[in-house]
Each structure stands twice: as structure tokens, then as C-alpha cells.
Amino acid sequence: MAEHGTVGMYGNHKCRCEECRAANAAYQRELMQRYRAVGGRGEHGTPYRYDTGCRCGDCRAAHNEKSREWKRKRRA
Numbered sequence: 001m002a003e004h005g006t007v008g009m010y011g012n013h014k015c016r017c018e019e020c021r022a023a024n025a026a027y028q029r030e031l032m033q034r035y036r037a038v039g040g041r042g043e044h045g046t047p048y049r050y051d052t053g054c055r056c057g058d059c060r061a062a063h064n065e066k067s068r069e070w071k072r073k074r075r076a
């Protein structure tokens with residue numbers, strides 16, 4: 001059995017208690033830091049790649065496009 005406060009409990013057992021959410025958040029933060037350290041992850045020209053640390057022209061454009069859309073949706 002997985003214990004609370006672990007990523008496995010959050011991911012595999014879908015527990016959303018405070019401890020498991022905190023463990024998942026810490027894990028995601030760590031992952032992002034790792035991706036950023038290597039210059040991003042995924043395809044260039046995607047918001048995901050931008051979020052993981054790439055700031056090339058393609059990724060910036062994808063990010064801008066996404067935030068524009070997000071703002072539009074929020075207004076609607």
C-alpha cells in the first residue's frame with residue numbers, strides 16, 4: 001500500500017488529501033526545474049516547451065498565442 005504524502009498515492013491512487021497534493025506539487029516543481037535545467041522539454045513551438053524553460057522565438061510565439069486565448073476565454 002502506498003502512503004499518504006507520496007506521488008504514487010496521488011498519481012496511482014488518485015488521493016487528493018492535503019499531504020498527497022503537497023507531495024505532487026513538490027514533485028512537479030522539481031520536474032520543471034529539471035526540464036528547465038536542460039533547456040525545456042517537448043517540441044519547439046509549443047506552450048509546454050515554453051513552460052519547461054525554452055525561450056526561443058517559436059516557443060515564445062506559442063506561449064503568447066496561448067495566453068491570448070486564455071484571456072479571451074476568461075473574458076467570455
Ligand SMILES: [Zn+2]
Nearest residue numbers: 004015017020
Ligand atoms: Zn492522501
Ligand SMILES: [Zn+2]
Nearest residue numbers: 044054056059
Ligand atoms: Zn523553443
